[in-house]
Amino acid sequence: MSLDFLSQKYESLDYDQCENYYFLLEQRQQQRNLNILRNKGFKRWIVILFIGILTALTACGIVIATDKLASYKFHFLMTKMNQCDNSSFCYTPLFYWMGINATLVAIGSIMVTYWAPVAAGSGIPVVKCYLNGVKVPEVVRFKTFVSKAVGVIFSVVGGLATGKEGPMIHCGAVIAAGVSQGKSTTFKKDTHLLDEFKDDREKRDFVSAGAAAGVAAAFGAPIGGVLFSLEEGASFWNQALTWRIFFCSMITTFTLNIVLSIYHNHAGQLSYPGLINFGKFGEINYAIYEIPIYAFLGAIGGILGALHNSINLRLSMIRLKYINRNWSKVAESVFISIFTCSIAYSLIYLDEDCHKKELLSLNETIRAGCKESEFSVMSYLWLATPEATISRLFHSDDDMWTWKTLLIFFVCYFFLATWTYGISVSSGLFIPSLIVGATGGRLFYLLVKHTLPDESDWADGCKFALIGAAAMLGGVVRMTISLTVIMIETTGNITFGPPIMITLIVSKWVGDYFNHESIYDIHIRLAAIPFLYWEPPSLSTTVYASEIMSAPVVALRSVEKVDRIIQVLENETHNGFPVVDTEEFDFTESGSSLEPSYSSPAHYGRFRGLILRWQLIVLLQEKIFNENDEYHKITAGTFRDAYPRYPPIEKIINLITDQERQYSIDLRPVMNPSPYSMSHTASLNRIFQLFRALGLRHLVIVNDYNEVVGIVTRKDIARYRQHCHRGKLFLQTLQISV
Amino acid sequence: MSLDFLSQKYESLDYDQCENYYFLLEQRQQQRNLNILRNKGFKRWIVILFIGILTALTACGIVIATDKLASYKFHFLMTKMNQCDNSSFCYTPLFYWMGINATLVAIGSIMVTYWAPVAAGSGIPVVKCYLNGVKVPEVVRFKTFVSKAVGVIFSVVGGLATGKEGPMIHCGAVIAAGVSQGKSTTFKKDTHLLDEFKDDREKRDFVSAGAAAGVAAAFGAPIGGVLFSLEEGASFWNQALTWRIFFCSMITTFTLNIVLSIYHNHAGQLSYPGLINFGKFGEINYAIYEIPIYAFLGAIGGILGALHNSINLRLSMIRLKYINRNWSKVAESVFISIFTCSIAYSLIYLDEDCHKKELLSLNETIRAGCKESEFSVMSYLWLATPEATISRLFHSDDDMWTWKTLLIFFVCYFFLATWTYGISVSSGLFIPSLIVGATGGRLFYLLVKHTLPDESDWADGCKFALIGAAAMLGGVVRMTISLTVIMIETTGNITFGPPIMITLIVSKWVGDYFNHESIYDIHIRLAAIPFLYWEPPSLSTTVYASEIMSAPVVALRSVEKVDRIIQVLENETHNGFPVVDTEEFDFTESGSSLEPSYSSPAHYGRFRGLILRWQLIVLLQEKIFNENDEYHKITAGTFRDAYPRYPPIEKIINLITDQERQYSIDLRPVMNPSPYSMSHTASLNRIFQLFRALGLRHLVIVNDYNEVVGIVTRKDIARYRQHCHRGKLFLQTLQISV
Structure with a gap:
């Protein structure tokens, strides 16, 4: 099976404003009036405030529900x-365990698979992708x-090797999209309060704030949230926008901390250490000779991360090929959940590593073959939510751990995590990666300690658990600065920032040596989404616009017959x-494409503007024909009301009478009169930069006489990937063979 | 006196690549070869490494020299x-004090004023401005x-109320520019090792890394450095670039910490708290009811910051008018230095606030009228480097301070700081703002403590000193996220991050209510620099390209006579x-501008490409004429060698014989064949976004027939500012009346 890289499923978003007559008219009416501007600015802050609060409340709901339910389950x-x-x-x-897990995962998986498939992962x-400019269907819908x-x-x-951080980020994004539009498609309700934010660009800005709020809520990391949103999403860094994103993630952090401080019975004490996600690290000392060790761990993390991504890619391709029915997706999830708890249960009973029950807080452990007053260390790792496991790996004493237990847990969890990501449930992979990494870090520490001549206190295991976690996560997600800040914020320790940075830098370097994509990029590629990366492929200077553009072009005349518009x-x-x-x-009235009138080169008329499909549909729907002369009825709002979903043309046709089909429409006031265009001699490199920097959806290619010769869309550009063969680089159209 | 906003002094930088024939030829030859690409990537990392190390060493030199010299001075x-x-x-x-200060400041001021005026401030x-795309003369030169x-x-x-942080950032930028070019104009030496980085865009990327390294060195804040570079400089956020910037600032931090740990006799102990710039804050607790207090302090900081900026603006305008000779600039600096130490000396002797000499470390204080075993608190504030003063304000016990001393110091330092910034010495304003703010914060704490019924331990003064410092600095520089991170990193405390954020957010809001510009923006405006802000003025949708473009345009034909090129x-x-x-x-051979050949609308020929002045000069210099047929001699390197300073046309004319003047040149292989162009119907808004996102220098405006009708430069756009009168907005060309 071979998927064409350009899946037809994905449309693009349009971050470029259409400056048509009605838009400019509205702008001119409004903009001299400072009050309207201030009002818009004020509304924007209010919306941001609500996004922040709602994201935090959602996160609190998820955290508390998970905590309570997991606690009931484990006690039972x-x-x-x-x-x-x-x-x-x-x-x-x-x-019992299998039953509980299978039921829970089945419910979760059915919900995702049958109701909102985009919520998987x-x-x-x-x-x-949304921030990049790709419209993944239903990605910001209420049901998602x-x-x-x-x-x-x-x-x-349900006990899967997953975290809740990724989904929280997605939730933040959906909340942002919903709140900022003041309407919900699912509930068919439009409050019309926030009509001025109804365009792709405004919505994107709010969504980036929502994503940042999601990170802030997931990790208690407001600055990390802003950086995440910028590193993963933004193309054009705008100070005012960053400023709002920052405010949003701060509001989220505060709301979350207030609610959680009440939940933990420390109401209002915002500096209560229990609010720090993975437990607060105290003072960590380190000396310069430790730096190479951190770099080494970073390298190991990079290798393991690359391995993780590579195995997951292969598994995902197998899934695409064989597990493509809904019931089989649910069955796989249930199977993994049963498998996970079987592994856990076997390890608890088969591994004979026991530890004295000194700490009172360890009520979530069992004896499982151990003596009285002892508990099974494996149960300490498995009988907890994944987040608690991380906290235990980070903070418990060194004498808790033996290399055997850690090694077994490390291997099992690595493969569980690799297998689990990509199944049809809502699941994040930050936490499993951190668990694997923290276990590996502790394991490394034990090995080094045993090989060193004197078993002196040259370092402690907590530090290595943290470094290991960072290394592994860095190798998997390949984020740099945002991940550093997130790690610093979730551990509440800044002194140890530089070692974390070193680790992450080396981890990314080494990981990139083996495969260039993060786990997210792999899944974006597998979904055949026309994603634009940061930089054009370096060979793109060798490709001309004339080679990548689509031609022939279907052009409309500035005053066009209704009949032809419908046909087109x-x-x-x-x-x-x-x-x-x-x-x-x-024009021949029947043909949908224009024949060039000069013999060479082929062109399709003098370029005057660009009109979008939905604008045409609105014109037809409102019956704005020259013969009716009802242009005065249109305002910028007429077009905005249709956003973001317009009726398909099939529904409109029935409304148009045969008489009306002979009418014509003047497209000039509606079209964008000055869209960006490019000469046919421009290179792909140049076109790529224009698309990426300005978030374009279409670019018209013109010849030296400003006559349309082709049109370039995001897909035409995203198609080009670079590959390397025997030290030579080639540009090719990417295909995925499954 | 009225300065035109468009000072002729500033040229623009060109961040848009010229994809001419020779560039594409080179790219095609190189890019299929992976080794050359890898080599370039590798070189880039090496350059970044050197930038990081050299910036750190420079910073160490400044820190250690300041520390040693100040210590000698104060002991004397x-x-x-x-x-x-x-x-x-x-x-x-x-x-003695006056003499020492006056001498030092005189030397510093003479150096700056006579040798490198751009090094002032x-x-x-x-x-x-450099990162924005404005070429401020000599800004990245060795002498600067x-x-x-x-x-x-x-x-x-010399005792001025200045800090060394701003200058360190500038130093980082210069180091980056120098190292990345592998050549120095001052030493007339070109190693030719880094020829591939010789264009404005590559250089800008390195300079942003250097600026980040500067911040990292100044504050020991690597993440803050990256954010500073992005918040203040970047327009297009690129992940790979951010990643290098991050590496650079991390290398700087490490190098700095290693050298300073040796200087402090803790060699290699990178977690030694003495490495944290303003002293490490321990655990700081706060509760939810304190948040409004922080917000209130933020508001006060915003007001004071706005006041500071407003006074400084007026003082700077007076300076522009009256203090414009070199000797008067030096005289002002010397006068301020004498005035500052007179104030300090008077306060030390006149203020009778004494404190018990409990701490052994206080050897930098004197009795000055106090009893035996006591010292003057004023001397504790004044007899230290500004950084030590901050550390003392942040960390000393609450019983050290009385409201009277704090109030006097606060008022004096506020006005000294306001007066000092802008004189002709190398001076930063982070530190003075922090001192003023920290004093204000302590003062506020004392007042509240006295008014509260019981003098219980509801909070401590250190916390308020920190919040006050953040508030004041936020009000002056109006930075948001980068400043938050810098404050967190310099105090080594992350728990207290959210209150700092709240303070900075409120401080910026309140400050922006009074005046919209940060102190830096004020000085950019005073220097009449064509700076492009983040967003176009909102009224810019009402202005068309045809209104802002320059016309008539001087166009060249694709094959042009040498004589006409020289004339043009x-x-x-x-x-x-x-x-x-x-x-x-x-064309009439004599005229330098073209007469339109159609009556209406005026145009200057069918647009084929854009050629730059220095490209023409290189062509003339190398005598590349059609009649010589020496086009094969040119390579992309021919043009790069001239970067960034080409000889003026006057020097070239003598090389061209009368015979050669009759020759012609084919400009097509050299011109940029696909520059961005815009329709005359495009709005200023659209043109602004193109300039800002892509870092353009010129934009050709064409009519519907792709004929040149005008040209827009950065200055044409930067000229438009918005002002508000009676609740209505207007667009105007800005003029500064002095």
Whole structure:
């Protein structure tokens, strides 16, 4: 099976403003009036405030629900396990465990698979795509939000090797999109309060704030949130926007901390250390000779991360090929959940590593073959939510751990995490990567400690657990500055920032040596999404616009027959049509594409503007024909009301009478009169930069006489990837073979 | 006196790549070869490494020199003061003090004023302009670097109310520019090792890394550095670039910490708290009811910051008008230095606030009228480097301070700081703002503590000193996220991050209510620099390209006579010339501007490309004429060698014989064949976004037939500012009345 890289499923978003007559008219009426401007600015802050608060409340809901449910589940299981005979393997609790997990994961998976498939996975790839300018269907819909938020509770409590951080980020993005539009498609309700924010660009800005709020909520990391939003999403850094994003993620952090401080019975004490996600690290000392060790761990993390991504890519391709029915997706999720708890249960009973029960807080452990007053270390790792496991790996004493237990746990969790990411449940991968890394870090520490001649206190294991976690996560997600800040903020320790940075830098370098894509980029590629990376492929200077553009172009005349517009809309799937001068051409009324009137080079009329499909549909729907002379009825609002979903052309046709089909429409006041255009001699490099920097959806290619010769869309550009063969680089159109 | 906003002094930089024939040829030859690409990537990292290390070493030099010299100076003065009779006012030490300060400041000021005037002030505004795309003359020259680095030692040791942080950032930028080019104009030496980085865009990327390294060095804040570079400089956020910037600032931090740990006799202990700039804050607790107090302090900071900026603006305008001779600039600096130490000396002796000499470390204080075993609190504030003063305000016990002393110091330092910034010495304003703010914060704490019924431990003064410092600095520089991170990194405390954020957000809001510009923006405006802000003025949708463009345009034909090229270069100051089709026009050989051949609308030929002044000069210099047929001699390197300074046309004319003047040149292989162009119907808004996002220098405006009708440069756009009158907005061309 070979998927064409350009999946037809994905449309593009348009971050370039259409400055048509009605838009300019509205702007001119409004903009001299300072009050309207101030009002808009004020509304924007209010919307941001609500996004921040709602994201925090959602996150609180997820955190508290997960916490409570997991706690019930583990207590129930522990009671059952403690009822067992201590000497022999006991099956009853395992069946209970399997039953509970399978049920929970089944519910979560059914919800995602049947109701909102886009809610599967972490959500970070789709948010990235949205900010990049790709319209992944249903990505910011209310039902996606519900599946994502509720689904992640089921998958985490259901014992899968997943985290809730990615889904929280996606939830933040959906909240932002919903709140900023003041309307919901699912509820068919439009408050019309926020009509001025109804365009792709405004919505994108709010969504980037929502994503930042999501990170802030997931990790308690407001600055990390802003950086995440910028590193993964933004193309044009705007100070005012950053400023709002920052405010949003700060509001989220505050709201979250206030609610959680009440939940933890420390109401209002915002500096209560329990609010720090993975437990607060105290003073960590380090000396210069430790730096190479951190770099080494970073390298190991990079290798493991690359391995993780590579295995996951192969698994995902197998999934694409064989597990493509809904029931099989649910079945796989349920199978993994059962498998996970079987592994966990076996390890708890088979691994004989026991530890003295000194700490009172360890009530979430069981004996499982250990002596009285001891507990199984494996149960300490498995019988907890993934976040608690991280906290335990980070903060417990060094004498808790033996290399055997850590090694077994490390290997099992690595493969579980690799296998789990990509199944049809709402699931994040930050937490599993951190668990694997922290275990690896502790393991490394134990090995080094044993090989060193004197077992002196040259360092402590907590430090290495943290470094290991950073290294592994860095190798998997390949983020740099935002990840550094997130790690610093979640551990509440800044002194140890530089070692974390070193680790992450080396980890990314080494990971990139093996494969250039982060796990998110892999899934974006697998979904065949026309994503534009930061930089054009370096060979793109060798390709000309004339080679990448689509031609022939379907152009409309500035005053066009209704009949032809309907035909064009019916026969063509394009979203934008160049408008050309009427005088010079004699169109055959029947044909949808224009024949060039000069022999060479082929062109389609003098370029005057660009009109979008939905604008044409609105014109037809409102029956704005020259013969009716009702242009005065249109305002900028007429077009905005249709945003973001316009009716398909099939619904409109029935409204148009045969008489009306002979009418004509003047497209000039509606079209964008000064869209960006490029000469046919421009290189792909130049076109790429224009698209990326300005968030374009279409670019018309003109010849030296300003006559339309082609049109370039995002897909035409995203198609070009670079590959390397025997030290030589080639540009090619990417295909994915499954 | 009225300065035109468009000072002729500033040229623009060109961040848009010229994709001419030779560039594409080179790219194609190189880019299929992976080794060359890898080599370039590798070189880039090496350059970044050197920038990081050299910036750190420079910073170490400045820090250690300042520290040592200030320590000698204060010990000398204290010895002199202690020799005085304790009961009466004693003039000898004052004269010594004045003498030392005046001498040091005079040297620093002369250096700056006569040798490198651009080194005056903090350097942040000029670095901002450089990154924005304005070529401030000599801003990245070696002599500027020396004036800046050495000058700041003199001004800080000379007792002015200045810091060394801004200059360090500028130093980082100069180092980056120098190292990345592998050549120095001052030393007339070109190593030719880094020829591939010789264009404005590559250089800008390195300079942004250098600026980040500067911040990292100044504050020990690597993440803050990256954010500073992005917030103040970048327009297009590129992940790969950010990643290098991050590496650079991290290398700087490490190098700095290693050298300073040796200087502090803690070699290699990178977690030694003495490395944290303003002293490490321990655990700081806060509760939710304190948040409104922080917000209130933020508001006060915003008001004071706005006041500071407003007074400084007025003072700077007075300076522009009256203090414009070099000797008067030096005289003002010397006068301020004498005035500052007179104030300090008077306060030390007149203020009778004494404190018990409990701490052994207080050897930098004197009795000055106090009893045996006591010291003057004023001397504790004044007899130290500004950074030490901050550390003392942040960390000393609450019982050290009385409201009277704090109030007097606060008022004096506020006005000294306001007066000092803008004089002709190398001086930063972060530190003075922090001192003023920290004093204000302590003062506020004392007042509140006294008014509260019970004097219980509801909070401590250190916390308020920190919040006050953040509030004041936020009000002055109006930075948001980068400042938050810098404050967190310099205090080594992350728990207290959210209150700092709140304070900075409120401070910026309140400050922006009074005046919209940061102190840096004020100085950029005063220098009449064509700076492009983040967003176009909102009224810019009402202005069309045809209104802002310059016309008539001097165009060149694709094959042009040498004689006409020379004439055009002699008579016109433009830096870019559109190249138009030859066939359609009959140029009069004598005229430098073209007469339109159609009656209406006026146009200057069919647009084919854009050629830059220096490209023409290189062509003339190399005698590349059609009649010589030596086009094969040119490579991309021919043009790069001339970067960034080409000879003036006057030097070239003598090389061209009369015979050669009759020759012609084919401009097509050299011109940029696909420059960005815009329709005459485009709005200013659209043109602004194109300029800002892509870093353009010229934009050719064409009519519907792709004929050149005008040209827009950065100055044409930067000219438009918005002002508000009676609730209505207007667009106007800005003029500064002095």
